[in-house]
Amino acid sequence: MSSKITVDAPLVILHGDEMAQVAFEKILDTFVTSRLEIPLVEIDLSAENRLVTNGQVVVDAVEALKRHGVGIKNAGMTVNRAQLGELLAKHPDLDGTKLHPLATKSPNGAIRKGIGGNITREDIQFRNLKVKRPEWVDRDIVVDTMEVGGIKESFNELSRATGIVKLMFVGASGDPVELHRREVKKGDPWLLATNDLEDVKAWAHRFFQRAIDEKRDIYLGLKDTVISGYDGVMRAAIEGIYDQHYREQVEALGLAYFYELIDAQAARLVSNPPERALWGVPDNTTGRKLYKLVEQLKQYGIPDRKAQVSISRMSAGGGDQYGSFNAPAEEDGILKVIVDGEEKHARHVRKGDPILLMSNDHEAIKDWVLQVFRDASRKSKEVYFGLKREVMEYDEVFSTVITDVRRELAEADTSPPSFMIMRPSSQLIKMITDPPRNALYPAQNLDGDIFSDISAALGGSLATASSIIESKDGTMLFEAPHGTAHDLYLKYLESDGKEAHFNSSALLYAVANALETLGEREENPALVDYAHRLKAALIDTVDAGIITGDLKGKTNAPESETLVDMQGFLDAVASRL
Template structure:
C-alpha cells in the first residue's frame, strides 16, 4: 500500500512465547501492517530459539536495542524445572528480561492504563501511579548459605591491598541461614538519572523510598546518591518543569500512596519495586492493563507487557478452543515503541497513529466490548465478551473510523 506510514529507523522487535506470541502476530496483521510500512529488526526470543542459540539471541537483541534506541518485546518464558522437560532445554536459561535489563542498565517503569468502567480498588486513585523499579542487585544477585549450629557468620571486605575489614553477623547456637546482598554506586546512579529523566519527560512528581533508618549504610547509600544527583544535576530542571522530588521511608510512602489521588512516579529498590508494582497493578485492576517500559540512563527504551505468556489460554488455543485473552498491555507496548520511534525520528505521522490506536483501544472497552478478564472487572451495565481475535478486529473498526474522521 502506497499510503502506509513510512519508518526511517528500525524498531528492534523481540518476539516471545505461548499465547502472547499468537497475539503478537494478530496485532501486527490486524492493526499495524495495514497502516504502517513496518520497519523492524526481528529477534525470536521464543524459548525454543533461545535454547537453540544458547541464549545468544537475547544478548544480540539487547545490543541491537542499544544501537537503534527503541525496542518492543513480547512476553517470554523464564524456565523452571517443568519447562526444562516440556521444552527439552539444554539448561535453565535466565530471564530474558533480567538479561536485557542488565545489558541496558535500565530502570523499569510500569503504569496502569485507565479506562471508564474499570475502577481501582482504592477509590482515591483517579490518576495513574507509575512504579519505577531498580533492576540490579539486592536479593536478585544474592549469595546464600545455611549456617549449622555452632558456626559463626562474618561479613568480610578484602581491599585491593589485601587488608580486610570484618564484621560479625551472628554466632549460631542453633541451625540458621545467612544471606549476602550487594549493589553498585554506578547502577544506583543510573537508576536515579533514569527516574529523574522520566519524571521530566512525563512532567510528574518523583517519590523515592527506602528504609535508611534501619539500613544505615546500604539503603542510606541509595538516599545519598539520589540526593546528590538531584541537587547537582536536576534541581533547576525540576523547578522549571514545576515538578517535585522528595524522599521518604518506604512505610511512610505506602501510607502516602494509598491516601493519594495518584499522578506521580514512585521509585523503589529492586525487591520493593517487584512487590509494589504488582500491588499497584492489582489495585488498579489488572496486570493486563499495565504499560511497562525499560529506560536506560542514556535514553534507550524497551517497551513490553507487564504480564506473562498466558499459558492456560495457550493450551486451550492448541486444542482449538476459543480464547478471550486480554491483548491491551501487548498492544500498548507496540504503541509506546512506535510513539517513541516517531519522537526520536521526528515522524509526527507515526506518533499520531500510536495515539489514535490507543484511543481506539480504550474506546472499544468503554463501549462495552472486551475480553473475559476485563468483563469480570468492569462496572459497565452493558458488556459484550468477545474472543481474542474479535477484540482486535473491534479495535480496528474504531481505528478506521477515527482515521477516516481525521481525513474529513
C-alpha cells in the first residue's frame, strides 16, 4: 500500500531555464512526486520552447492556470539579441521576422495579465539570518539621470469615454498611419511618453565624460528586455556612443563599465555599494527615486534590519510599462493620440525617438487595492502606498480608488488597515531606512519590480524571499523572485554537474505554498500538514546553520555554519521531514 499522500486537484508546473531548472527538477523529484500522488500539468516555458512554439506555450500556461487555479512557475530566460540569434541558428526552419512577441519576450507580464494577477513579495521568515548592514555613509556614489523627456514630460489623463485609444503617426507622406490601438473604459488612465534621441545621446556624452573626468567606475541601468522599443533604444544609443568615443579612454584609466537591468542593478548596488561610482539611470522617473535614495543613504546609512518587508506590485490591468506599446519612430513626424474618435494630444518626434504608450484598467486597480487591504488586514500590516498623484492624473486615479475602497469597506462595517499615501521616492526611502515592524508597500509595476529586488537583496538574497501572484478569481501562482542563475549554470555545465551551487530556498518555499493552497481548497488535512512540515524543515535547516554559499557569514553564528551545495541543502531539508 502506498504511503504517499493522495491529492485530487491538479497542480500546474511551469518549467524554466538554466540552474533554476536544474534545482526545480530535483525539488519536484524529492518533495513532490516521490511523496504525493498528485496530477501535474507540466508546461515547458523555457526560452527555446517559447521560441519553437512561437509563444503558444505562454498561452497554454495562462489557460492551464485559469482552468486549474494553482501553479508554480520557475524562472525563465529572456533572451537578448545574441542569444536569439543562437537559437534561430539552432532552428533554421524558424523565420525570425514572423515571430510573435511571446516567442522572445519575457512571459511573466503576459501570464500576470492573462490571469489578472498582482504580485506580493515578502521575506521568508528565517530566524537564523542576520544580514550584515552595507556601509553607505560617505560612499562616493552619484546617480546621474536625464532632466528632460520620458514620463516626466508625458501627456497623461483619464479616459473620458469608453472606446478605443489609437496611436497615429503622420510622416513625410502626410497620410496618418495607425501604430497601435487598445480598448479603454471610462476612467481608465493612459499615458504617452517619448524621448528625444538626440537628448539621450547628449546625456550619454556628458555622462561618460563626467566619469572620465572624475575617474569613477561606470554603472548603467535600464529595463531594455521588457521595454525594448523604449529603454532598449536608449541603451543601444548610449552604448554605441560609449563604444565609439569613450571605451578606450575608460579602459586606459583602469575604470570599469557595467550594464545591468535596472532592477537587478539597483539591488546589487544598494546591498553592496562600491566605494566610488557614477550610476547612470537615464529614465528620469526611476533615476530621481534612486538619486534621492542614494543621497539619503550616503548621509544616514542603512539601519539594522529588524522588520520583514512585504511589497504588493500592481501587475494586472494594463500593466503600465510592462504592457505598453513601445517602439522607435521610423521617421520624423507627428504622433497623435485619438480616444473614441477625438484627438487628445499631438507631439513632434524625430526618426529613432523612443515612443511609449501605456494604460491601466480602473477596475483592475480597484481589485488590487482590495487585495492589498485584505492582505494587510489578515496579517495586521500597515500600508504605505507610493503615488505621484499631485502631478499626474495617471497616479491620481489610484488615490481616488483607494478612497472609494476605504469608504466601501467602512459602509460594510469592515475596518480597513491603517494606510498612508506618499511619493514613490519617499516610499522607497521609508522601506529601506525606516521600515515599521509589519508593513506592506503597494507599488506600481516598474517601481514594484525595482523596490522588491532591493528589499530582497537587503534581506539576504532573492533566494530568501517568496513571491505570490493572486488574481481576483482566486487563481494563485507561486514563484521564486530570483532569475535563472546563468553564471552558476555555466559552472555546472563546465564541471559536468559536479558544481551545483544554488540556493533553492525560494523555489522550495513556492512549492510548499502551492501545496498548502491545494490542501486548503480540497480540504486535505494531510496535504496541508505536509506543506507546513516542508516549510518548517526548510527554516529548521537554516536554523541549524546548514546553508549554501550565498548566505555564508549571514547567520547569527557564522562560526557554526556548514556550507553545502544545492543537493546537500535539499538532502538536509528532506532529512527533517
